[in-house]
Amino acid sequence: MKVYLDNGNTTPVDRRVVDAMEPYFTEKYGHPLFIYSQGKEAHEAVESAKDYIAGTVGAEGYSVTFTSGGTEANDLALRGVANANRNSREHIITSNIETPSVLRICEELEGRGFHVDYLDVDEDGFVDLDQLRELISEETILVSIGHVSDEIGTVQPISKIGEIIQEKNPDVLFHSNAAFSYGQIPFSVREAKVDLLTITAHKLHGPKGVGALISREGIDIEPVNYGYLSMSELRPGTENVPGIVGFKKAAELAFEDFKDKTEHIRVLRDRLMNGIENSISNIVLHGPRGEDRSPANVNYSFKHIEGESILMHLDVRGISVATGSACATRKLEPSHVLTAIGVDPVVAHGAIRFTLSRMNTAEEVNYTLETLQEVVSKLREMSPIKG
């Protein structure tokens, strides 16, 4: 059995998304800027995707700027807004559990003289709202807080954050990276007072290589890239029309029967969590439980063994997961998120993240539970570090 449980990282593209893209590769291949027939149909496809996607997050009337992915959308939101304000203000607030995408952009801004504050989080990963309230000042340009933590599934109180910003200084813009929640957790940018929202297709059974920044009209954003301007005045380059069409289709599939689909994922999550807790001892859950946790995220440390070993043993048995710490990628970085919520480094080393999607099934979860139990007990027998 093949079981893919790293959907928080990237997802298989839905067959229906590929089918929707196909005609835009081979038939409707025109350049959207050109006024002949093929150009017009490409132009209409891009405009229609903008409208549809804006509607899915209550952003009617907002700008939708298609990018090459979530990373570029974050770059445009953070550096674009910071640079547009560089002559008047210099303060940015984010949290210390944001994704590397956001944190590396903040580092770059610090290197050029911006002042960045990183909010602390509690042991479940919720940002410190009192600290946020204290830190917002006349100097603050932007607050950037991700909707959901990709590692530990914490759903931030995004409307509360939006309210605090409005109370303290309504000139401060609010950016949220929703790459890990879009299509899974209902969300209205207008209600949450979010000015800039990052989303991406490839975490939603859409294609890699396309994302979007949704921004309130009238916000001053400086481009982060320069060159040939096609439909957008902000983001240069020929639009990835098939990718954009695929993004729209992926969103349509996520938002049709939305409740049933997220409920399906939530049920699988609870089956997996209950199964792990009932069958394996010496484990530590990372992140909150229940409604405050992403329906797609499960993250446990299995004490006395290394996450990397579990990952490799599961891979051999057809199951793909991520480690909560470092070694699951080709880069050796400790998990800054587990560190931030106070997890002991030794325990963090044994963390495994399972991320579900609507394509997963109860049978897959059952197989994963059986296999995980077997792998964990085998590794613990061999472990030199058992406590």
Add this chain to the structure above:
Amino acid sequence: MKVYLDNGNTTPVDRRVVDAMEPYFTEKYGHPLFIYSQGKEAHEAVESAKDYIAGTVGAEGYSVTFTSGGTEANDLALRGVANANRNSREHIITSNIETPSVLRICEELEGRGFHVDYLDVDEDGFVDLDQLRELISEETILVSIGHVSDEIGTVQPISKIGEIIQEKNPDVLFHSNAAFSYGQIPFSVREAKVDLLTITAHKLHGPKGVGALISREGIDIEPVNYGYLSMSELRPGTENVPGIVGFKKAAELAFEDFKDKTEHIRVLRDRLMNGIENSISNIVLHGPRGEDRSPANVNYSFKHIEGESILMHLDVRGISVATGSACATRKLEPSHVLTAIGVDPVVAHGAIRFTLSRMNTAEEVNYTLETLQEVVSKLREMSPIKG
């Protein structure tokens, strides 16, 4: 009959390219940074595309950085290299017939204090080599000259330019935008002494949304985007794996039976040019003839009528072309290229650009010639501006 003759702008994706991409959407969808099986196969696909593409331009051992397209590759080459040298040197040389992609990046650099010189071109669009020789100084960081003019098909003497740079100051880097020649005109970066080369997939029957910057090892390039780093240390974001696989396949298809394919295009070009010259009077060819012209490019002004009218009448009859001037896109910009080669603005207004690909046929060219003759004479009868 449907005839697409705007291949210099964007091309239909070859069916075999779509077939090559397909498994990377629905089966081999892993993230290339991750060490489980799906990650490994994605990683290998990206590495294999890098190697293959480098080999097609004699760039074995060079770095291949995949981007979201030619525009981003130009941005990385120009701003990336300029910014990396900003503390020591400030001079850049380009030409006044580069694409808007390159010219807008140069504008941005000028806005931040870099000094940019724009080489003049002669009436066929060849850059002034004496002027180049004079302008290269100790201050010069980079020379950026496109391999082929997208508008008028001029093939620049790229090896000669490389030689002049080496003679005058070997510290100066040479960037060439080869988006309009890649896969059509043989080219070796090593022979031509090109340090940085821009290529893109969607002008070569590959997908939109993927391009590459090929750069000699050891060149100092500052990122133009920041965020999550996956396989590249220079360009952030999850790799567009299916797009990269499609780019490789498109290159393979262009380079297999390379001579036959370019000869096919050249024969069509000559058939179209001879047909126009033999059947329509009061025309002006833009750009050179023969070997010095791109095999894919045909550009004529039809006097006393507007290019936009020709375009619309051809579109109704199933033929897609570009105007040489302004109105074929939704933006009203005059053709800076026709201005630079000294074309009278009134004549420039009647310019039509036909760009061919290996997918075009002799029958399509015949139909285009008949239709064009009919459209031009009809429009000239109605024209208030006939001379």
